[in-house]
Amino acid sequence: MGHDLRFALRTLARSPLFTAVAVLSLALGIGANTSIFSLLDQVLYRSLPVRDPKALTVFHVDDHSSGSSSSDNNQSVFSYPMYQDLRDRSAVFSGVVARAGVPVSVSWNGQTERARAEMVSGNLFEVLGVSAAIGRAFTPEDDGAPGAHPVVMLSHDYWVRRFAGEPGVLNVKVAINGHPMIVIGIAPPGFRGVLSGENPDVFVPIAMKREVTPTWDGLTDRRTRWLNILARLKPGVSPEQAQAAIRTVYRPILEDQVKQYHERSKRAEQLILGQKLELQPAAQGINQLRQEWEKPLVALMALVGLVLLIACANVANLLLARAASRQREMAIRLALGAGRRSLLRQLLIESLVIALAGGLLGLLVSVWTTSALLRILPADATGGWIAATLDVRLLVFTLALSTFTGLLFGLAPALQASRAEVASALREQRAALASPGAARFRRILVVAQLALSLLLLVGAGLFARSLFNLLRVDPGFRTERLLTFSIDPSLNGYAKERGFALFRDLQERLARLPGVVAAGAASPGSLAS
Numbered sequence: 001m002g003h004d005l006r007f008a009l010r011t012l013a014r015s016p017l018f019t020a021v022a023v024l025s026l027a028l029g030i031g032a033n034t035s036i037f038s039l040l041d042q043v044l045y046r047s048l049p050v051r052d053p054k055a056l057t058v059f060h061v062d063d064h065s066s067g068s069s070s071s072d073n074n075q076s077v078f079s080y081p082m083y084q085d086l087r088d089r090s091a092v093f094s095g096v097v098a099r100a101g102v103p104v105s106v107s108w109n110g111q112t113e114r115a116r117a118e119m120v121s122g123n124l125f126e127v128l129g130v131s132a133a134i135g136r137a138f139t140p141e142d143d144g145a146p147g148a149h150p151v152v153m154l155s156h157d158y159w160v161r162r163f164a165g166e167p168g169v170l171n172v173k174v175a176i177n178g179h180p181m182i183v184i185g186i187a188p189p190g191f192r193g194v195l196s197g198e199n200p201d202v203f204v205p206i207a208m209k210r211e212v213t214p215t216w217d218g219l220t221d222r223r224t225r226w227l228n229i230l231a232r233l234k235p236g237v238s239p240e241q242a243q244a245a246i247r248t249v250y251r252p253i254l255e256d257q258v259k260q261y262h263e264r265s266k267r268a269e270q271l272i273l274g275q276k277l278e279l280q281p282a283a284q285g286i287n288q289l290r291q292e293w294e295k296p297l298v299a300l301m302a303l304v305g306l307v308l309l310i311a312c313a314n315v316a317n318l319l320l321a322r323a324a325s326r327q328r329e330m331a332i333r334l335a336l337g338a339g340r341r342s343l344l345r346q347l348l349i350e351s352l353v354i355a356l357a358g359g360l361l362g363l364l365v366s367v368w369t370t371s372a373l374l375r376i377l378p379a380d381a382t383g384g385w386i387a388a389t390l391d392v393r394l395l396v397f398t399l400a401l402s403t404f405t406g407l408l409f410g411l412a413p414a415l416q417a418s419r420a421e422v423a424s425a426l427r428e429q430r431a432a433l434a435s436p437g438a439a440r441f442r443r444i445l446v447v448a449q450l451a452l453s454l455l456l457l458v459g460a461g462l463f464a465r466s467l468f469n470l471l472r473v474d475p476g477f478r479t480e481r482l483l484t485f486s487i488d489p490s491l492n493g494y495a496k497e498r499g500f501a502l503f504r505d506l507q508e509r510l511a512r513l514p515g516v517v518a519a520g521a522a523s524p525g526s527l528a529s
Helices: 002-013 016-045 080-089 124-128 156-163 206-212 239-260 266-273 288-325 327-335 340-376 392-418 422-427 436-471 496-511
Strands: 056-060 093-108 111-120 151-154 173-176 179-186 202-205 228-233 278-281
Touching (some): 002 340, 016 288, 016 340, 016 392, 056 239, 093 124, 093 156, 093 206, 111 206, 151 156, 173 206, 179 206, 202 206, 228 239, 239 266, 288 340, 288 392, 288 436, 340 392
Parallel strands (some): 111 202, 151 179
Antiparallel strands (some): 093 111, 093 173, 093 228, 173 179
16 A cells, blocks of 8 residues: 555656646535535534533423513523522432523723623533633522622633733722622633623623613513523433423422412413423534524535535546556556556555545635635624634544545546556557547536536526625615614613613714714614614
C-alpha cells in the first residue's frame, strides 16, 4: 500500500493540470456539503455544553387551562407553583429546573442599556453541571424568599462586551430595572442557557421576578404560566420509566389545582384534568433554532448534494479519458506479471488521493462558505449558537465523504482501465477509445452532468426570483432614511402616565434635531412584521 501510494503521488504529479482540475472540482463539492453539514450539525444535533446532556428532558403539555401565558419560545410553559410541585414530588429526577427570558434595563457606571435577562431557578447551574468561570454560580438558597437575594450573574459575552472582561466586577452592584443587585459570578464561555438561538446577558434568580418584571408579578398565581421546565433523569432511570412516574404525580397536582379555582365549569375542569404531561428529549435544550432552520438547511443539503454528484461525474469522465490514454501502460504491467487486482488497487488509491486532497481543500472552502452565509444573516439571527469552526465531527464527516466520493467516481474508471486487453492495447494505444462500453458510459456521465446542472440552474433561478420578489414587497411606507428603536420606561418603574409623558417629550426633542424630518411613536410598533 505504501508503494502504491508513492506511485500514485508521482503519477498525479506528472499530470498537474488534470490533478488541479479534479481536486478543485471535488473541493467545491465537498466544501459545500461540509459547510451545510456544519450548520445542520450545530442546529439539529449539537448538544448543550453541560454535563451528560442526553439525560436532560423538557416538560411538554397541551395546556387548555384558563388564565394568561407568556413565553419567548414555542415550548410549553407552567406556573411557578406548578414548577414547585413537580420539583418536590418527582422521585425519578436528580433535579428539576425552570427558566424564562425577559428584557431588562441594566445600569452601571452612569449608563443604562437594554439587555436580555434569563430568570432561572437557583438549582439550574448545579443540575446542569455548569460552574462559573469567575466567582460562583447560583445556589438554591439564592432562589428563596421573593426579593430576598438581589444577586445576578453575567454571561461571558456580556461581561467581555460591557465590562471589558474586568475581574473586579465581582461583588459590584449593577442596577437591574433600577434595583441594585450584586454580581456574584460570570458564566463560562460558550454557555448561553438552554434556549437555542438566544444569548442572555444576565442571569437572575426567579425569586427576583417582581424586580425583573415590574409590570406583572404572578409568582404565586397558578393561572399565570411563563416558565419552561427541564429535568435531569437519575442514573439508571429510562425515559419510559420517568414518563410513567411523572404522569402518576401530575394527576394529583392537577386535582389540587382545580380545587383552588373558585369559579370553574364542569367542562373547564374536565379539560384541565385531561391534560397529559410528556417528557421530550432535551440534549439540545429547547431547540428553537431547529424549528426555524431545519427545512431550509435540509433543502440546501439536497442542493449541495447534487453539486457533489456533478463534481463526481466530471472527475469520473476525466478519469475515463485518462484511463484510455494509459491502456498501453496497463497492458505492459499486465504482460510483466502484474495482477488485475493490484492494478485496480493502484487506480483506486489514485482516486482516493485526489478525493482526500479535494476534501482537505474543501475544509477551507467550507469555513469560508459558512462564514459568508453567517455574515448575510442579521447579527442576532442565531444568538451566537452557530459559528464557522472546525471540530472533530466535521473532520470525520469530511474524511468519510471524501473516501466515499473517491470510491464513487474512481471505481468505474479503475475497472475499465484494469480490464485492458494486452494484445490489442500493445498494438494500438488508443484502441480503448473506440470501445463501445467505455464510450457509452462516458456519454451517460455527460448526460447526467447536463441534467443535474439544468436542475440546479432552474432551482437557483426560482430561489433568486423569490428573493427578488421579497425584496420588492411594498411595506406601505417609505423605508429610505428611516431609523427605529424601542424603549420600555416601565422597566425602570415609570407609571403609565409618566411613560406617556416621556414618549411625548422624546418625540418633540427628536423632531427638533437637525436633519430629522419627522418623528413618531407607536406600540407595539407599526413597522413590526
